Amino acid sequence: MKPIFATSTSLQLRLFFAVIASFSLIIVDSKFDSFANVRIYLNTAVSPLIYAADIPSEMLKGVSNNVVNRRDLRKQVKAQRDKLFIQQVQLLELKHLKEENKRLRALLNSPVHSDQRKLVAEIITVNSDPYSLQVVINKGALDGLYIGQPVLNEQGVVGQIVDVSATYSRVLLISDVTHGIPVRVQRNDIRAIANGSGELNSLNLPYMPHSTDVQVGDILVTSGLGGVFPEGYPVATVTEFSYQIGQPYAQVEAKPIVALERIRYVLLIWDGEDNSSDNETETNKGGTL
């Protein structure tokens, strides 16, 4: 047994080192982007726990999938088939419009939009930091995901990737306090920034002059200006526009279009530049058919 005095000093020394190490880690992690590569390895090391924590809810999902009865399934299949039929017809129209749009853009000398690589990911239900709004998805660096990648679903913008490991990633939701997204009003192209409020269902639009033509019910879409999100995806609808005399700016609030508390599947998209050849072949195929 060591003398008490010696152990307590070494303990204080250890605490000193631990505190110094923690502070340097906090600073390095939040201020230096190059540390993200280290984080990938660290995240991969703890990923078994993330997947283990997801097992109970996966099992519950399996049980609820097994107890659906035949009639409900049949009804569901019929509804899906009808929906698919309608969407196929709409797709024909879309293909035509896409071609037309490409030709018109070429006439105007504007950059032509190309198809992007897409990937569907599923949400892993795990607990996360109470001070930030984020979800974990089941795709990671092995699938080519990168930090800053836009995340959408069938309704609109969900958020962006902030943290990747080999097999899972973290998505920062658009309503997180640290998140901001450049938007424009769909009706009249007024540009703004939609900042997260920290509450799941609300965004703030700061620095809007009170004379701005923004109304409750206006739809905000991504403006594509920040370089992270592609242009034209719906983000939120304006829920409040108020102005108090004496205040320099109006108070504008918006509600995300995606029901962020209920997402199960998300769509990841890549920048379309390197996929232009794929796009060519696809349109050629469309032409020969």
Next chain:
Amino acid sequence: MTPANGRLKVLLSLILALLLTVLPVPEPLDSFRPDWVLLVLGYWCMALPNRVSIGYAWITGLAVDLLLGAPLGIHSLALSIIVYIIVMNYRLIRNISLWQQALIVGFLTMLNKLIIFWAERLLFDISITPMYLWSILTTMLIWPWIFLILRKIRRQFAIR
């Protein structure tokens, strides 16, 4: 029993605590989730202060940060300070009744939460909700059971 074997039991209990930390629960129950890591780590530090102390706390804290997606180093900082307090006073904590221990655990949980809040506050503009403090109560209520279970494990495998 060899020391390596005892270490395995300690590590397994800590991994279980980490798992319970990220385990999804229905939304209304989420703010009542006890601080499992603090409970388990606190017990081992009190029972084996010469073996489990700040080193364990720092690594476990790092794992918590990674699992929760928090800025790295925040839980390491908080847990290191908490464990320092426990290891400095382990004789006192061992010799008081279970309910008095629970009070101390409640106080330490609150301190833990305040350090985490303060550290995140330095980085982001966040605010605290009163719901966040409910888990202090559940952590206090669960301490006696954790204490009894882990003591049984420790005695059965004679981990010293």
